Amino acid sequence: MSTEFDVVVIGAGPGGYVAAIRASQLGLKTAIVERENLGGICLNWGCIPTKALLKSGEIFEQLSHLDSYGLAVEKPSFDFAKIIERSRGVAKTMSGGIAFLMKKHKIEVIEGEAKLEKGSPAPKVVIALKAGGSRTVQAKNVILASGARARNIPAIGAVSDGDKVWTYRDALAPKSMPKSLVVIGSGAIGIEFASFYRALGAEVTVVEAVDRIMPVEDAEVSKAAQKAFEKRGIKFRIGAKVTKIDKTATGVSVSVEVGGKAEQLTAEKCIVAIGIVPNTEGVESVGLTLDRGHVVTDKHCKTNVPGLYAIGDVAGAPWLAHKASHEGIHAAEHIAGYKTPNVHSPIPGCTYANPQVASVGYTEAAAKAAGIDAKAGRFPFKVNGKAVAAGETEGFVKTVFDGKTGALIGAHMIGHEVTEMIQGFVTAITLEATEEDLHGIVYAHPTMSEAMHEASLDAYGRVLHI
Incomplete structure (x- = not known):
């Protein structure tokens, strides 16, 4: 049982465990500390189990209008306990998958609650072990990925x-x-x-x-x-x-x-x-700079304390799992001296309700407030062939371009499975696509993603199907 590592990660949520995997891939001796469940809040009590619940709700709700598809079912009902059981089972499966990944990448998992103490070249990590007793480990670098908890008033x-x-x-x-x-x-x-x-x-x-x-x-x-x-x-x-x-x-x-x-x-x-409250208890003694409870970091996720990085919810908005994972990868690569591509990729936001909502980049109002000559385009799903065939006509796609440069700077959607479609616009913004690029892309037909093309065309008065 080693006491010295290249990297110690505190917190095994989607930021922490991904950071640990990437650090190990880069040849760094890595340990991860988790006080509760591998996968953190996201896999166990957030992103994943909520989607399992929402899927059950979506299917049950669809039963009420099966007649529009020429179908019928008698007296639909649900077993609430089984819905919850399925959700918890999904979470357990995903958490087990993280345990496998830790073993695969030879990452030492330390179960317990960590606090930081002054040390060199990075703070010491003192762990109150879940099994009892304590353990102190020293690393060349520490990545704080302790997440956040629900806000109470x-x-x-x-x-x-x-x-x-x-x-x-x-x-x-x-x-x-x-x-x-x-x-x-x-x-x-x-x-x-x-x-x-x-x-x-x-x-x-x-x-x-x-x-x-x-x-x-x-x-x-x-x-x-x-x-x-x-x-x-x-x-x-x-x-x-x-x-x-x-x-x-x-x-x-x-x-x-x-x-x-x-x-x-x-x-x-x-x-x-x-809202949420960042989990920053136990960091005060090392002189870490906080802003309204969140850890202050630079563009490489470094804090003011030598050898200490912070990622994810504990480091501020947006409080999203994919933002935490992205930061975790970058922090690990920066520690290893590896050049990270696309550090400044925009962060999409998704809400998995019915209908779904997804967005990335500037809203039209924010662009105008920033002094940008914004050009917006829109296209409704009610005239999209795939949406009509599927009976999913609610919602629309909206694009926002910089009128001077033609760059796509924002996209906003509401409708069926738009959380899957938004990635196309995330990629476009990351690759600095302009209206010419988006107008020239060939979209498969019939697909709901054709609305993305039409909304891009509409911003420049070229929309075809309305």
Whole structure:
């Protein structure tokens, strides 16, 4: 059992375990410390199990309009316990896969909770072992990938009790299906849970503090998303400030102020989805620079402490698994002296509700605010042949170009499986594609991705099918 490594990674989420694999591939002796489950929140209590739930909800919801496809099924029903069991099984499978990868790449896994102490050439890692006792290891470099946890606001009662007030973790594995929910926050987490529980029949109300849902998205997408979710029966309170969450005999009572007027929202459960808090406990003693709790890093993920890197949620927004993995790879390669390509690739955002939402780069409003002569194009799925044939006509694709250079600088989508389509635009922006490049690409027919072509054409008055 070694005490010295080239790299020690703290946290085995999608940033940490990928960083460890890449470091090992580059010939660095590597260890990884994890206090709970390999795969971190993403694989065990976030990205992966939520998608399993959403798939169950999507299929069940489709049963209600099978007649439009010429099909029929009698008395559709669901077994909530089995839906949860399947989701947990998917998470367990994925976590087991990470254990295999660690073994394959000869990465030592240390189970326990780490804290940093001053050392040279990098901080020492002192681990309270899960099995008992402690262990101190020294590395030439340490990568901090400790992630984040759900934000609570005790002053208003927004604190998980695992019963009536939930965070994402509680919402992933409840004991029974709630009949009604209030969801506080309309970001990706809040909207995905609202979509899942509504698909199974719960009465759902989403509360958002600002003047539109999904506020990080393009305004047109936000508007279309709210309309689509309301059509499915989800209710919204927009521009609403939550003042108190009280537990009652039958559930919760959520006090909100909307336009200066007080309202009471009642439900069996309340999901608090109002952001995250970085896990930076145990780093104070090494003099690490923080900004509102997040670790400050440079473009190579280096901190102000020699030999210490930070990646993923603990290092700030966007709080996305693929951003963490990208940073983890770059940090490992920078340590090894390997030149990383495409360091500045844009980070796409995806929400896996029904309908899905995906975006990358500038919104139209942000581009104009930055002084860019923005040219926007749009194309609706309702006139896309594949979408019509599949019965998935809701939504559209929107592109944003720099009017002076022709460069694609943003793309925004809402509709069926747009989270798969967005990667085409991510690649285009990374490769600095212009409108000429995108106009000249041949798209397979019939595909929903043809809407990407048409939206690019529309920005320059060349759209073909509308």
